Amino acid sequence: MIAAPIPQDDVQRLAELHALEILDTPREERFDRIVRLLKLVLRVPIAYMSLIDSDRQWFKSVCGLKTVGTTRDISFCGHAILSDETMVVPDALEDDRFRDNPLVTGDPYIRFYAGRPLRGPGGHKVGTLCVADRSPRTPRGDELEVLAELAAIVERELGLVETVALQQKLIESRNRLSHEMAQASQYVLSLLPEPIDGLVAARRRFEPSSELGGDFFGYDWIDDDHFVVYLLDVSGHGVGAALLSISVGNALRGRSLPGADFLDPSSVLARLNESFPMDRHDEKYFTIWYGVYNSSRRTLTYAGGGHPAAVLLTRSAHDRVRPIDLGVGGPPVGAFAEAGFERATVPVEPSSKLYVFSDGAYEIPRRGGSMMTRRELVDFLTSPSTPTGPDEVWRFILGQSDVAGPIDDFSFIEIDFR
Numbered sequence: 001m002i003a004a005p006i007p008q009d010d011v012q013r014l015a016e017l018h019a020l021e022i023l024d025t026p027r028e029e030r031f032d033r034i035v036r037l038l039k040l041v042l043r044v045p046i047a048y049m050s051l052i053d054s055d056r057q058w059f060k061s062v063c064g065l066k067t068v069g070t071t072r073d074i075s076f077c078g079h080a081i082l083s084d085e086t087m088v089v090p091d092a093l094e095d096d097r098f099r100d101n102p103l104v105t106g107d108p109y110i111r112f113y114a115g116r117p118l119r120g121p122g123g124h125k126v127g128t129l130c131v132a133d134r135s136p137r138t139p140r141g142d143e144l145e146v147l148a149e150l151a152a153i154v155e156r157e158l159g160l161v162e163t164v165a166l167q168q169k170l171i172e173s174r175n176r177l178s179h180e181m182a183q184a185s186q187y188v189l190s191l192l193p194e195p196i197d198g199l200v201a202a203r204r205r206f207e208p209s210s211e212l213g214g215d216f217f218g219y220d221w222i223d224d225d226h227f228v229v230y231l232l233d234v235s236g237h238g239v240g241a242a243l244l245s246i247s248v249g250n251a252l253r254g255r256s257l258p259g260a261d262f263l264d265p266s267s268v269l270a271r272l273n274e275s276f277p278m279d280r281h282d283e284k285y286f287t288i289w290y291g292v293y294n295s296s297r298r299t300l301t302y303a304g305g306g307h308p309a310a311v312l313l314t315r316s317a318h319d320r321v322r323p324i325d326l327g328v329g330g331p332p333v334g335a336f337a338e339a340g341f342e343r344a345t346v347p348v349e350p351s352s353k354l355y356v357f358s359d360g361a362y363e364i365p366r367r368g369g370s371m372m373t374r375r376e377l378v379d380f381l382t383s384p385s386t387p388t389g390p391d392e393v394w395r396f397i398l399g400q401s402d403v404a405g406p407i408d409d410f411s412f413i414e415i416d417f418r
Helices: 010-019 029-042 141-158 161-169 171-176 178-191 239-253 265-275 374-380 388-399
Strands: 044-054 056-063 069-071 088-090 113-120 125-133 200-207 213-219 226-234 286-294 299-305 308-313 322-327 343-349 352-357 410-417
Touching: 010 044, 010 125, 010 286, 029 044, 029 056, 113 141, 125 141, 125 352, 141 213, 178 239, 200 213, 200 388, 213 239, 213 374, 213 410, 226 352, 226 410, 239 286, 265 286, 265 299, 286 352, 299 322, 308 374, 322 343, 343 410, 374 388
Parallel strands: none
Antiparallel strands: 044 056, 044 125, 056 069, 088 113, 113 125, 200 410, 213 226, 226 286, 286 299, 299 343, 308 322, 308 352, 352 410
8 A cells, every 4th residue: 555645735635624614523414415416427336525634634525435434545546646637547456556455355355446635715624525446447527527627626615614604694594584584484385286096096295394495296197198207406596596497497397498498308407507507506516317108109218417317117917016217317407517417218017106305305314323215215105015105204213213394395296197
């Protein structure tokens, strides 16, 4: 193992890091969401935001690791901050710097690593945004571009530390606005669709978090043969997130998006990406899942932009429930000017059920600091002894949670294809 050399500007670098007053602070959704998106879009088991202190690396946000940091001498990120570009290690066992590193030879058994340096407001590299895998891999150019773009968003958030501190001092003023926020939340609820029955049945459950959130969803018949369902989740909370979600939702509900073919999910996401760039919407982006059911052909065509995969449940010849993840690669909408969105199509057997949800349906805090996983939600949905639906899922979530209500909007749709 070769420990990373100390950069010449380390004294100044550490001074800038400590001036941020971010070390050893609680987790923040603004960073956690970016790390979750990075893990989801790049399809890796591990993603984290690391800050490099004098003798340690500390994780401000982490997915896929149980630890909150390591010593600096064994860190990959200590090497990554030495460069201005993304450091890529395709196979750690073939790299002299890491082949006998305890993070490689022992838990978490890292083989692949890619880390993008993070600069503080003063320009010094205070940490990294990273992904890792337990298997070797060579990232594609577009994957490295996603990492670089999300790292730039993290750097902008680091530059807002003083602003965030000021916002904390304005809590009293914010509390005086609680009545108006409640009214706004009721308005959002009034725009969501009611349950429907017929050839396709739809049920839903929406439970907003304590703050005005950014979830929005809808479903209806585009024509006699095509049924559409979509769910979007805007980054952050508050009035800005709600306004953006309503704007996007109205464009989808009214099918008023210029140039979009609403029967083609990839076309819809591409037009949304052009119409709602984050630099024109207070640096807010959103994730979305969009699907179109063709009732005569019994097919479902779908596309996703950084959103959790929907789940299609079908029954085999032996009456066993089989879950199919409906997820395709695609970046969050509005985050990148040039973005492509793939679509896919699956057959839909009679009596199949489709579940579309936000990450607030499973990222539930538990005692001890652990989080519920998407896999556990899918296991609950496929349990043969448990009746499942939006209300049953909500009760299940409440039983898992360590808090009184959701920390993020809970949005859950069930579509029954008859």
